[in-house]
Amino acid sequence: MTIEQTISNWVDDNSDHIIKTLCDMIEFQSITKINPKEAGPGEKDCQEFLKARLESLGMATDLWEPDGPQLLEKYRNRPGANPGRTFDGRPNLGGTLKGTGKGRSLMLTGHIDVVPIGERSHWNSDPFEPKIENGLIQGRGSVDMKGGVCAMLCAIECLVKNDLTPKGDIVFTTVVDEEIGGMGSLAMVDRGFSADAGIMTEPTNNRLSPICHGVLWGKIKIKGIGGHAELLPNSWDKGGPVDAISLCRYILDGIDKINERWKYDPKKNHPLMDLPNQIIPTMMSSGEHPASTAGYAEITIDVQYLPDERDEFGKGGHVKKEVDKLLSNICMGDPYLCENPAYIDWFLDADCEEIPSDNPFVQSFQNSLKLSGINNQPVGFGAHSDIGIPSTLGKTPTVNFGPGDPTQAHQPNEAMDIESLLECTKALALTTYNWCNEEKNGND
Numbered sequence: 001m002t003i004e005q006t007i008s009n010w011v012d013d014n015s016d017h018i019i020k021t022l023c024d025m026i027e028f029q030s031i032t033k034i035n036p037k038e039a040g041p042g043e044k045d046c047q048e049f050l051k052a053r054l055e056s057l058g059m060a061t062d063l064w065e066p067d068g069p070q071l072l073e074k075y076r077n078r079p080g081a082n083p084g085r086t087f088d089g090r091p092n093l094g095g096t097l098k099g100t101g102k103g104r105s106l107m108l109t110g111h112i113d114v115v116p117i118g119e120r121s122h123w124n125s126d127p128f129e130p131k132i133e134n135g136l137i138q139g140r141g142s143v144d145m146k147g148g149v150c151a152m153l154c155a156i157e158c159l160v161k162n163d164l165t166p167k168g169d170i171v172f173t174t175v176v177d178e179e180i181g182g183m184g185s186l187a188m189v190d191r192g193f194s195a196d197a198g199i200m201t202e203p204t205n206n207r208l209s210p211i212c213h214g215v216l217w218g219k220i221k222i223k224g225i226g227g228h229a230e231l232l233p234n235s236w237d238k239g240g241p242v243d244a245i246s247l248c249r250y251i252l253d254g255i256d257k258i259n260e261r262w263k264y265d266p267k268k269n270h271p272l273m274d275l276p277n278q279i280i281p282t283m284m285s286s287g288e289h290p291a292s293t294a295g296y297a298e299i300t301i302d303v304q305y306l307p308d309e310r311d312e313f314g315k316g317g318h319v320k321k322e323v324d325k326l327l328s329n330i331c332m333g334d335p336y337l338c339e340n341p342a343y344i345d346w347f348l349d350a351d352c353e354e355i356p357s358d359n360p361f362v363q364s365f366q367n368s369l370k371l372s373g374i375n376n377q378p379v380g381f382g383a384h385s386d387i388g389i390p391s392t393l394g395k396t397p398t399v400n401f402g403p404g405d406p407t408q409a410h411q412p413n414e415a416m417d418i419e420s421l422l423e424c425t426k427a428l429a430l431t432t433y434n435w436c437n438e439e440k441n442g443n444d
Contacts, residue, residue: 003164004371007429010158011422018425019137019418022150023130024049025112026139032113032179036086039113043176046112046146047093050174053153054095057160059172062094066187077313079351080186080389085177092184094193095172097156103167103436107195107396108152108428109188110202111178111386114141115410122412135418142416144409148201148402149174151421155428168436171195178386181348185386189394197361197435198398199428202385203409206374206424208365209381209400211272214352214388216303216316218344220327222247226288226295233293242336244297245286251299251342254330255279270306272380277304279323301344304384307354314392315349351388355397361435362399368431374423383409401427 001009011018028049030042051061068085075081099105117127117140125131127140137147156170173193175184202209227233227241234240259278262268268277279301286297303316303323311317324344331337355362357378369376383406387398403424408414 003433004430006162006164007158007426010162011154011426011429015422018150018154018422019132021154022137022142022147022416022421025146025150026130026137026141027128029128030112030114030141031116032177033116034180036090036177036180039090041089043090043113047091047174050112050149050153051093051095054172057097057157059095059097062191063091064191065089065091066184068183071183071187071190074190075186078186078393079314079349080182082181082183082348085183087176087187090176092176092188092191093174094188094191097160097165097170099166099168099170099436101167102440104197104438104440105169105171105195106432106435107171107173107193107198107390107398108155108432109173109175109198109200109386109390109398110145110149110152111176111184112146112149112174113176113179114144114146115179118412124413136415137418137421138413138415140414143203143404143406143414145202145402147404147416147421148203148424151403151424151428152201154425155432158425158429159433164433166433166436167439169195170432170436175386182350182386182389185389186393189389194390194394194396196396196440198390198396199431200385200387200398200400201402201424201428202381202400203402203404203406204379204381204400205405206401206403206420206427207379208362208369208376209379210357210362211270211307211354212352212381212385212387212400213277213304213306213383214310214316215348215350215384216305216320216346217348218301218303218346220251220299220301220342220344222251222297222299222342223340224293224295224297227293229291229293236336241293244294247334247337247342248284248286248297248299250334250337251327251330252281255281258326267309268306270380272378274380274382277306279303305352307352310352314351314388320346350384352384353388353391353398355391355399359397361397364435364438365399365401365431368434369427372427372430374427382406
């Protein structure tokens with residue numbers, strides 16, 4: 001029996017076990033919020049569950065709570081060094097399965113934090129009580145990305161249970177804080193976890209994705225002048241009010257025009273990406289009183305950038321300046337905003353990466369996918385993922401590959417396709433076995 005057949009048979013025979021593993025993980029309410037102090041116990045509980053599973057496979061483990069202020073000071077201006085982070089009750093987890101010889105090492109990595117559920121009425125069942133129906137496992141985090149973490153864990157279990165421990169070390173890491181900027185991955189690399197290559201199991205429909213976007217979050221601050229909403233106002237230059245909501249409309253129209261230009265800008269597009277970079281308004285707030293015109297407003301934006309646009313720190317500094325200038329140009333077209341310009345308060349920069357196609361691991365991974373009967377041609381990962389920090393700071397070239405439809409992420413009724421989960425588990429096990437049995441050479 002071939003290695004491929006052994007792996008495939010074990011996964012098929014243990015499909016109920018794999019499904020239950022994901023269901024168990026979904027039940028942990030590992031929600032992360034913009035303010036990490038609001039996190040509940042779910043992150044810690046989920047990590048302790050995984051720690052016990054790793055130890056049952058004979059793996060050495062490390063469960064620790066990172067020191068946010070210390071990391072910020074040490075890595076200031078580097079990706080993932082975000083202010084205001086606390087990790088009390090929010091541990092990272094690492095584990096290592098020692099290889100039998102001198103093979104190459106591989107890190108399987110993911111995050112266990114999930115976004116809030118949104119409006120409960122949009123869900124047709126409890127988001128944290130997994131529902132299995134029509135070949136799907138429904139629940140918050142099923143796709144983003146506990147499904148990928150489940151596949152990582154069960155791929156290692158497959159190798160151990162079949163006495164297929166490879167020559168090289170297998171490293172397993174799960175982090176928190178990914179959904180709010182990536183300091184968990186920074187802490188993971190700072191802790192010393194690295195390998196000759198890595199796989200981030202974000203949902204890619206089981207397609208190899210060697211590139212992701214960087215992301216900037218900012219708040220456009222708009223200062224109007226409050227006034228009585230029901231009375232005919234004087235003009236603003238004669239002491240009258242200026243409706244900040246109307247200014248929002250004007251600025252949003254300007255952003256639409258920028259996005260239309262970016263569709264055709266080569267710098268904002270990549271051949272592996274389905275969509276160009278965009279400036280996406282995601283949140284708004286305004287006003288003080290129902291009977292008063294809004295004297296202020298804020299528009300929160302999500303801006304993407306590509307690896308070629310990174311600044312000297314590996315971040316989106318150049319793109320920040322570009323968008324600042326574009327907003328300034330919008331304001332110049334309005335008499336009031338020309339004198340009272342809106343500005344952007346940037347509060348998050350999550351980096352990006354691209355692993356070249358001639359990287360030895362990419363080629364090895366493609367070969368294993370071909371053996372698994374999976375399309376091995378690379379695609380882009382249109383959202384942000386944490387591959388940048390391990391690839392650059394950790395010197396672990398890391399690609400995205402994981403089960404599930406990425407468009408399910410962050411949505412109500414998020415659901416993992418069971419066949420995708422099992423297919424991914426097989427592919428990860430085979431890729432890990434093949435790569436970690438390649439002998440290290442003098443350049444590794």
